[in-house]
Amino acid sequence: MSGPDNAAVTHDSVCPLRWDGQMLELLDQRLLPHEVRWLACRDSAAVADAIRALVVRGAPAIGIAAAYGAVLAQREGRFETGVAQLRAARPTAVNLVWALDRMHALAADGADAQRLLAEARAIEAEDLAANHAMAAAGAQLIEPGAGVLTHCNTGALATAGLGTALGVVRVGVASGRIARVFAGETRPWLQGARLTMWELQQDGIAATLIIDSAAAALMRSGAVQWVIVGADRIAANGDVANKIGTYALALMARHHGVRMMVVAPSSTVDLATASGDFIEIESRDPAEVLGCGGRRHAPEGVTAWNPVFDITPASLVDVLVTERGVLRRPDAAIMRARFGKRDA
Template structure:
């Protein structure tokens, strides 16, 4: 293995010619099970049900969903595009990938050409992640402690990861001495997925409860919070997994730097600010139960947004494959993405 591959052994989205194979992330870390999708409807359902999650992986999977539809004919494609687009509303990568596939369809691309386009989307994401890892790691300093939130690794992308890619590169380069992962309620992506990825790839890490984050920062063990993004607005506001905003507030208070890592496909210059980002609300049952067992008294209600928006003013750096924007604002975003 080369230095990049030594900390990158997981692939969650696999094309098999006539089907899309997805690692079922609902069952991790104890069961490694794959499901096969042979129709665009099955891909859309897998996205809705969180079989596959993470903004880049959702976009890649949707592109393959278009290919599956194209193998059945133009009518199937016309039905698949709006169905896939509606699968999850917040992550802009889904829309970006489908828009890219739509352009190829408009140009007259047949099923084999669409297959090549989807493969290119997936390959470009892996290359972008590895480049972002290098760019982000160069900002860290030496022997730093890093905290991350949710899962932004190979499970959420074509491979290597966005924020977790920076951590992989930082560990490989000897810049990171401590890694902390927040559990990320209510789906526990940090506990179930990020810890599984890190342990599997030989990166020591410590799990902390979401509510311990501020205390951890106060202890001086963390110098950077590194997170991903599901949508980045034109002014640098960032939508990401619920709980990100409070991490940014706490980081600013404790003098901890805050980095967002995401591919350029996550940037939505048509969205003026975070106030314009639709925040997905999921069923309250996800908060009222754990692993199928109800934990809250009957009759209780819950509020379950799954993303929040971190204002650009709380972000020290946005890292994309195009480069680094330090202290992001509308003018700096326009200069790179306008």
């Protein structure tokens, strides 16, 4: 093998979901890294519950799972109801709505369950191809010997395979461009500690875990030259909704002269949303912050604020990488020029 894209194939051994012909099976990401268990979803309601409960997470993977959920809904004879439940499962990641809109358009045109299944498989295949294209393009921007910091989990577990931001990391390591990989723990669900580190370990990629609040000190040390993250929704002006803590990383990066790279497929771009001010930010149960691993560590009577995402202004993004190319310092005009004509 040769070239950064081919090299990455040897660093992608994780699969987050699989269709067995009758049902959708999801790798239960709540249990990783201690247990590898597959959850069988035999109906659309089970898929919606799994998305809501974070059995499957990551914007692209949520969209793919929802597409297969729509197939199950059609088979059940409750397509409209099933799709409505899937659509309401999580509000921030636009890939969920994007995938369901594709499935709904086909169903409205008379497509049967078999045709819908072909579309779900196409959505999955398109995402994998996009990940490989983005990984190659993003890695080419990184100077050899660089250190990178990533946040949350944006790898194969969050996509159809390889990953978005973590795909760039995989290709960068395989091609010799990235010399040091750091991952933030990503409170409160610890996706960085549990999932990103597990994925990298599966592929034999050495990485160092840091607590979220150590990011500024790490940047000041000079150990990293890039922060590389994914996105759950990108507004028409380039504002980025991503895992809580991304905004803080972008501010730190700008102060320390570290560059900020956002990696996401074009399905994450939402031109109907003018700016990040109009993106609905999901909030989850405060109990997720008040304790860990099922054990409460805050005093009784204490309350908590638990937003899942935050908004990083486009002005703090140095590079946006999609399968449609690299956008430097994205703004409304650049976004409109690149994404103004969306494919079906």
